[in-house]
Amino acid sequence: MARSRRHFGVVLSYVVMALGAAVFVGPLIWVVSTSLMSPDQNPFLIPPQLIPHPFTVGNYAAVFKTWPFGQYLFNSLKLALLSVAGTAVISAFTAYPLARMEFAGKRVFFALVIATLVLPGEAMLVPRYLLVNFFGMVNTFWGVAVPGFFSGFGVFLMRQAYLTLPQELEDAARMDGAGELRIFGQITTPLVLPSLAALAIFTFLGSWDAFLWPLVILNSQKMYTAPLGLAYFFGYFGASWQLIAAASIIVILPVIVVFISLQRLFVSGVTGAVKG
Numbered sequence: 701m702a703r704s705r706r707h708f709g710v711v712l713s714y715v716v717m718a719l720g721a722a723v724f725v726g727p728l729i730w731v732v733s734t735s736l737m738s739p740d741q742n743p744f745l746i747p748p749q750l751i752p753h754p755f756t757v758g759n760y761a762a763v764f765k766t767w768p769f770g771q772y773l774f775n776s777l778k779l780a781l782l783s784v785a786g787t788a789v790i791s792a793f794t795a796y797p798l799a800r801m802e803f804a805g806k807r808v809f810f811a812l813v814i815a816t817l818v819l820p821g822e823a824m825l826v827p828r829y830l831l832v833n834f835f836g837m838v839n840t841f842w843g844v845a846v847p848g849f850f851s852g853f854g855v856f857l858m859r860q861a862y863l864t865l866p867q868e869l870e871d872a873a874r875m876d877g878a879g880e881l882r883i884f885g886q887i888t889t890p891l892v893l894p895s896l897a898a899l900a901i902f903t904f905l906g907s908w909d910a911f912l913w914p915l916v917i918l919n920s921q922k923m924y925t926a927p928l929g930l931a932y933f934f935g936y937f938g939a940s941w942q943l944i945a946a947a948s949i950i951v952i953l954p955v956i957v958v959f960i961s962l963q964r965l966f967v968s969g970v971t972g973a974v975k976g
């Protein structure tokens with residue numbers, strides 16, 4: 701009886717996982733299928749035609765011919781790399797003293813950092829815009845990226861990673877005459893690179909998917925990111941679902957490639973930070 705219950709539990713788990721996978725992956729499969737359909741095919745058939753016959757890849761070429769998606773993708777990549785670099789540096793420099801040093805107001809400062817995680821992004825929209833406008837960074841990639849450099853989540857993640865390191869490493873380095881900057885740059889930070897990589901992946905995905913803040917800051921079409929370009933593409937070609945599906949795949953494909961390529965670093969970095 702107990703063995704039968706275990707088998708039933710295993711089968712039920714697989715059924716639930718299969719249903720969950722269908723819910724999450726099903727729409728993506730439909731989008732891919734639609735992107736491969738010719739203009740005269742109907743993507744809304746019931747049941748859906750997941751393998752179009754005949755299929756064509758001409759929709760992807762048509763997207764680049766009718767809309768400057770190459771420029772949009774380059775803009776998103778440039779902005780994402782800028783965000784990754786700035787967020788990683790500032791988060792590491794802020795997290796290290798919070799984890800490895802003692803100073804007055806340390807707990808209060810960390811509490812304020814954590815409090816920023818509770819605030820919705822929309823509540824910070826107007827103050828951020830006023831600051832960006834004050835420094836003359838409206839309609840620039842710096843204006844989009846710089847406010848995101850100061851990440852409460854990034855500071856928290858890196859602080860947890862630094863807390864996992866044994867104190868003996870720093871004590872031995874200080875006995876050899878190493879200063880705090882050398883300890884930070886050459887001893888502790890190399891040991892938390894998996895967590896830094898996880899933060900980089902989070903930042904890259906967040907920057908690539910960002911829509912509202914770039915929409916507020918950027919007013920020149922040649923500076924649009926991929927999500928903004930996709931939104932305007934939808935406005936012009938709303939009746940052509942095949943082209944819209946192809947454009948959507950073009951926008952999300954870099955994100956999928958980055959996540960799959962760096963999945964091991966992502967998992968190990970987050971796991972190490974959580975253990976800390």
